[in-house]
Amino acid sequence: MEFILLAVIGLIAAIVGSLIGLGGGIVIVPVLIFLGTELGLLDGITPQIAVGTSSLVLVFIGLSSGIHTTKINRSIGRTVNTYCWVLFRVLCSDPIQAVCLQSTV
Secondary structure (H helix, E strand, O other): OHHHHHHHHHHHHHHHHHHHOOOHHHHHHHHHHHHHHHOOOOOOOOHHHHHHHHHHHHHHHHHHHHHHHHHHHOOHHHHHHHHHHHHHHHHHHHHHHHHHHHHHO
16 A cells, blocks of 8 residues: 555655756655655655655656666766765765764754
């Protein structure tokens, strides 16, 4: 049930994003927060997880468009360097934030 609900949310976000030009985060984050915290349909969805989900989607969209641009422009070296830097930042940001949040609590 949750998987179908999440797939429908993603489909709605894609349609709204392509028709109106709004980012998917404008649809995904509020809907996940509403369904998770207000209605309780999605277990364990907090505002932090909703924003993290939207950010993760952005990483994959950025990588996908970057790969497409690389195929068109053939600028592989600079693009691979950028991908490695983004991947490093994504992988290292969560543990760093966790340590910083624990030290402030």
